[in-house]
Amino acid sequence: MADEVLRLEGVSKSYGLGTPAEVEVLHDIDLTLEKGEFSALIGPSGSGKSTLLNIVGLLDRPTRGTLFISGQDTSTLDEASLTQLRGREIGFVFQYHYLLSAFTALENVMMPMLLERGRPDEQMRATARELLEKVELTQWQNSRATNMSGGQQQRVAIARALALNPALILADEPTGNLDTQSANNVFQLMQQVSAASKTTVLLVTHNMDLARRCDRVIELVDGRVVSDHANPAA
Amino acid sequence: MNDLLPFEWIAAIRFLREGRLQSLFIISGVAIGVAVIVFMSALLAGMQANIFKRVLTSQPHITLQRPKEVARPQRTDEPGQAVLATVQKPSQRVSTVDQWRKVRDDMRRRSDVLAVSPTVTGPAFVIRGDGSQAISLIGIDPEEYIKIVPLPEKIVAGTFRMTNSDMLVGTQLAEDLGVQLGDKLRVATAAGGNLTLTIAGIFDMGSRSVNQRNVYVLLATAQNLAQLIGEVSSIDLTVPDPMQAEVVARSIANETGLDALSWIANNNQLFVALNAQTFTSEMIRLFVALSVAAGIASVLVVSVVQRSKEVGILRAMGGSRGQLLRVFLIQGAVVGLVGSIIGSTIATGLIAAWRVVAKNPDGTPMFLLTIDPSLYAWAALVATLTGLLAAVTPAIRAARLEPVVAIRG
Numbered sequence: 138m139a140d141e142v143l144r145l146e147g148v149s150k151s152y153g154l155g156t157p158a159e160v161e162v163l164h165d166i167d168l169t170l171e172k173g174e175f176s177a178l179i180g181p182s183g184s185g186k187s188t189l190l191n192i193v194g195l196l197d198r199p200t201r202g203t204l205f206i207s208g209q210d211t212s213t214l215d216e217a218s219l220t221q222l223r224g225r226e227i228g229f230v231f232q233y234h235y236l237l238s239a240f241t242a243l244e245n246v247m248m249p250m251l252l253e254r255g256r257p258d259e260q261m262r263a264t265a266r267e268l269l270e271k272v273e274l275t276q277w278q279n280s281r282a283t284n285m286s287g288g289q290q291q292r293v294a295i296a297r298a299l300a301l302n303p304a305l306i307l308a309d310e311p312t313g314n315l316d317t318q319s320a321n322n323v324f325q326l327m328q329q330v331s332a333a334s335k336t337t338v339l340l341v342t343h344n345m346d347l348a349r350r351c352d353r354v355i356e357l358v359d360g361r362v363v364s365d366h367a368n369p370a371a
Numbered sequence: 372m373n374d375l376l377p378f379e380w381i382a383a384i385r386f387l388r389e390g391r392l393q394s395l396f397i398i399s400g401v402a403i404g405v406a407v408i409v410f411m412s413a414l415l416a417g418m419q420a421n422i423f424k425r426v427l428t429s430q431p432h433i434t435l436q437r438p439k440e441v442a443r444p445q446r447t448d449e450p451g452q453a454v455l456a457t458v459q460k461p462s463q464r465v466s467t468v469d470q471w472r473k474v475r476d477d478m479r480r481r482s483d484v485l486a487v488s489p490t491v492t493g494p495a496f497v498i499r500g501d502g503s504q505a506i507s508l509i510g511i512d513p514e515e516y517i518k519i520v521p522l523p524e525k526i527v528a529g530t531f532r533m534t535n536s537d538m539l540v541g542t543q544l545a546e547d548l549g550v551q552l553g554d555k556l557r558v559a560t561a562a563g564g565n566l567t568l569t570i571a572g573i574f575d576m577g578s579r580s581v582n583q584r585n586v587y588v589l590l591a592t593a594q595n596l597a598q599l600i601g602e603v604s605s606i607d608l609t610v611p612d613p614m615q616a617e618v619v620a621r622s623i624a625n626e627t628g629l630d631a632l633s634w635i636a637n638n639n640q641l642f643v644a645l646n647a648q649t650f651t652s653e654m655i656r657l658f659v660a661l662s663v664a665a666g667i668a669s670v671l672v673v674s675v676v677q678r679s680k681e682v683g684i685l686r687a688m689g690g691s692r693g694q695l696l697r698v699f700l701i702q703g704a705v706v707g708l709v710g711s712i713i714g715s716t717i718a719t720g721l722i723a724a725w726r727v728v729a730k731n732p733d734g735t736p737m738f739l740l741t742i743d744p745s746l747y748a749w750a751a752l753v754a755t756l757t758g759l760l761a762a763v764t765p766a767i768r769a770a771r772l773e774p775v776v777a778i779r780g
Binding site: 221244 | 688
């Protein structure tokens, strides 16, 4: 169990609790992700994928059930500790990259480190440069996000997600907004960094081609895991 | 990124720089507000200083006199009875201060009194040939009196020379009587005193009536003329803080039993007017500051809404509520500080322009505009604090944004 990064035990999520409009969107989810695993989370719209991702990402709390990150029970943590754990253990890549437009690519990659340590330093810059090199954007390091293409911005977002060397990267349709070529590049890049640094990746996607290329495919329908299998092709 | 600055400062400055037009507008708003406040304060301070200088340098801060004589009815009221008596007020003679040397020495020992000068003041006539004029005769101890009224500075002709046969007259009196330096004038009082004195100097106190009425002579000469040998009619005082004159006057009155008349009570109308002016300007300052604060707050609220996604992503990446709160508080403070620096510069320019434009008909400056350097420091401090306070609500909004909601919305 030492290699377990994420474990969900009986996680449910309801909205509008205690009102007539109460609706449970996740029912009793049990799920474990191992270190270095590259999994796809698929399912139709409204199946609860994003809700699950938010709970796993500590952006939202489950109504019932327990979530362990790197073996730590998160239900006992307060807001500040959750924020700290989130910053340290989880990297996010969103469909809309959400780079900070007031900062350069390099500074965006430094941001998680800056938030954690408070002040910029040379070591942060060196780490950020290394990460930008990994995503092949060295020559763009001083460009603002607004001057870059969608694919490039998403690669910056991936570099940023890796900044604190997190145990888990959560990607919410990172390629959903890109053309096929760029989507392919971004996906390959994520596979490379996952393999190289043994980072666990949970990728939400609608793209079945991409899902088929993941180690494991978890399918969610109506808030329940309906299938969860290793991908023979991967 | 500057390695010396923490994340909050870096983000605050970047956000302000990115929202260029918004930042420019709100900083201009703060600058105009600060410029108005600084310029108005300087103008008011200059004007009041000028008025005070004119009023205070021609009169003592406090004058001590024997209490007014009152007539008492011989029959007093008994319980249950009312006495219907009309009591006629007595006419006031020139009265003298009892044991004035002791009072003078007591006053000199007080720490809230700067200078003490006994004087003899009373009505008199100056006579020259056919012409005569009523004057107010003031007998002074020159060494002491100049600490209270800087007479030598007011001399426009002749010198501040005071022997027992000299007198100082005002410009207006000299003109009315057609006299000049060195001329002799006969001074007579109702008490029967009669002396011929030489005009040693002519003064200008800046007030036509004072220049017409006041005549200064040596204390002994006045005592002689008023037939008050060895007596004085009043004791003049100067205090360190003229605005406290009334308080000091009351304390002296209680202690000595004398009438203590402060310049404030003497110039009550002027004082009320000055206070009203100060109050008005403070109200204007307050409302300018409030409207500046409202402007800063509204711009920052919009900025939080515009940046809600970025705030959300910062929170998702491990940014704490405290960090985001500070990012927006700092933006408010920076807007206030930068605005106040620009505003102070504008105010300095306005004051310089005012000096060029506002002149008396003869080309001399209307009055000296004093710019207290501490005014700039205050403006900067108050504007920064206003910015900070205005940023509280927007900053709390930013800190409370839930990352999920912010990112999704």
